[in-house]
Amino acid sequence: MLSCALALASCSGVQSALDPAGGDALRIYWLAVIMTVGATLIFFAVTGLLLYAIFAPPERRAWLGGRNTIVYGGLAFPIVVLSMLLPYGLIVMRDTDVRMPGALPIEVVGEQYWWRVRYPGEDERPAFSTANEIVIPVGRPIAVSVTAADVIHSFWIPNFGGKIDMIPGRVNSLNFTAERPGIYRGVCAEFCGDQHARMAFDVVALEPSAFEAWRTNQAKPAPEPDLPQLVRGRELFRTGGCGSCHVVRGTEANGLFGPDLTHVGSRRTIGAGQFPNNVGTLAGWIANTQHIKPGVRMPSYGSFTGEDLRALAGYLESLK
Amino acid sequence: MTALRTGQVLLMLAGLIAWALQFLLIYGATSTLCGREWADATFLGLGVVQASILIATVTALAATAAAFAWSLRGYRSAEARPVSAADRFMVQSAALVNGFSLIVILWQGIPAFILPACA
Ligand SMILES: [Cu+2]
Numbered sequence: 001m002l003s004c005a006l007a008l009a010s011c012s013g014v015q016s017a018l019d020p021a022g023g024d025a026l027r028i029y030w031l032a033v034i035m036t037v038g039a040t041l042i043f044f045a046v047t048g049l050l051l052y053a054i055f056a057p058p059e060r061r062a063w064l065g066g067r068n069t070i071v072y073g074g075l076a077f078p079i080v081v082l083s084m085l086l087p088y089g090l091i092v093m094r095d096t097d098v099r100m101p102g103a104l105p106i107e108v109v110g111e112q113y114w115w116r117v118r119y120p121g122e123d124e125r126p127a128f129s130t131a132n133e134i135v136i137p138v139g140r141p142i143a144v145s146v147t148a149a150d151v152i153h154s155f156w157i158p159n160f161g162g163k164i165d166m167i168p169g170r171v172n173s174l175n176f177t178a179e180r181p182g183i184y185r186g187v188c189a190e191f192c193g194d195q196h197a198r199m200a201f202d203v204v205a206l207e208p209s210a211f212e213a214w215r216t217n218q219a220k221p222a223p224e225p226d227l228p229q230l231v232r233g234r235e236l237f238r239t240g241g242c243g244s245c246h247v248v249r250g251t252e253a254n255g256l257f258g259p260d261l262t263h264v265g266s267r268r269t270i271g272a273g274q275f276p277n278n279v280g281t282l283a284g285w286i287a288n289t290q291h292i293k294p295g296v297r298m299p300s301y302g303s304f305t306g307e308d309l310r311a312l313a314g315y316l317e318s319l320k
Numbered sequence: 321m322t323a324l325r326t327g328q329v330l331l332m333l334a335g336l337i338a339w340a341l342q343f344l345l346i347y348g349a350t351s352t353l354c355g356r357e358w359a360d361a362t363f364l365g366l367g368v369v370q371a372s373i374l375i376a377t378v379t380a381l382a383a384t385a386a387a388f389a390w391s392l393r394g395y396r397s398a399e400a401r402p403v404s405a406a407d408r409f410m411v412q413s414a415a416l417v418n419g420f421s422l423i424v425i426l427w428q429g430i431p432a433f434i435l436p437a438c439a
Binding site: 083 | 427430434
């Protein structure tokens with residue numbers, strides 16, 4: 001693509017509006033390409049003519065002030081260009097972000113500085129919650145309803161479409177369809193506080209059967225720990241008071257303030273897209289929360305011994 | 321201002337006034353109809369919102385076309401005989417402004433036939 005060559009950067013990416021992975025993003029992409037390329041060409045043409053008008057000898061530049069130049073170049077050309085761009089822009093607008101029948105509903109709440117995600121029940125499939133990760137089936141339209149719990153956030157998955165503001169007390173919606181399986185990244189696109197830049201999420205587009213398997217698993221309660229080390233981790237989770245802010249379905253942890261951790265081990269990242277998810281990063285997060293994401297709504301738990309921290313992190317990691 | 325000047329100025333502004341009225345009608349009708357949830361009502365087989373926009377647009381276009389034709393006549397007769405620089409400017413501007421008004425009135429009406437009425 002021309003724009004890729006211009007940008008001199010890799011245009012394929014997990015978070016790139018230049019690598020559309022769905023129809024809406026593709027329409028927006030072409031609109032952007034046509035506007036950018038067109039505006040650039042016109043800019044250079046006009047600048048060229050301006051330089052010509054200044055530096056060419058008078059007899060050669062005389063045609064620039066002629067009637068035809070003004071009528072065709074100054075009137076007809078802009079009128080024709082704008083008359084084509086207007087309907088084109090309107091058609092892009094009409095065909096983008098359209099709610100489709102049979103769309104998969106997903107509810108997302110923006111919170112400082114993470115994403116609460118809920119999949120409502122459908123037919124016999126039960127509702128469940130997760131966080132900081134949206135998993136979607138390829139080919140089926142998705143209808144995301146968004147709102148915010150505290151301040152205004154904005155939900156944006158560049159590979160799939162436009163942005164939508166998340167406003168406290170108001171539900172907005174965004175509709176798109178993923179056409180290519182893969183891992184993408186969404187971000188908060190509205191400054192929402194200190195850690196705004198560390199408020200991202202993963203978007204995993206799966207084949208429909210894999211999506212159904214994921215969904216069935218997510219709706220289940222947390223698996224019982226089977227190793228003594230993990231049982232100890234669960235005990236530390238309980239005595240540490242983590243359950244006052246976090247839900248782990250199937251245990252007594254039922255706090256609704258923070259992310260649902262029932263299947264935290266199945267997620268690709270933690271801390272709203274900050275770290276890959278493994279025992280080491282989980283332990284680091286728990287011990288140094290305020291160092292990693294200062295001002296975040298979870299205290300650092302620096303007083304765990306290394307061994308306890310490993311048990312606790314191991315327990316969380318086992319929650320697949 | 322002489323009566324002639326007043327006439328020239330009014331003629332020059334005719335298209336813009338028609339545009340302003342069309343604008344007012346379109347916005348007024350769309351927000352009222354959509355706000356009262358009459359968006360689905362139809363008039364002569366056309367959605368009410370589209371129908372009101374169509375009527376406003378066609379009326380504004382007709383009025384502006386008449387003003388444009390009138391100002392072109394003035395322009396031609398000014399070409400044919402010697403007139404003051406001010407008069408020449410007035411008749412030229414009138415033709416130009418009315419011509420432009422035709423285009424913008426058309427642009428203003430187009431979205432109604434592409435986008436959903438109450439999006
Ligand atoms: Cu945010």
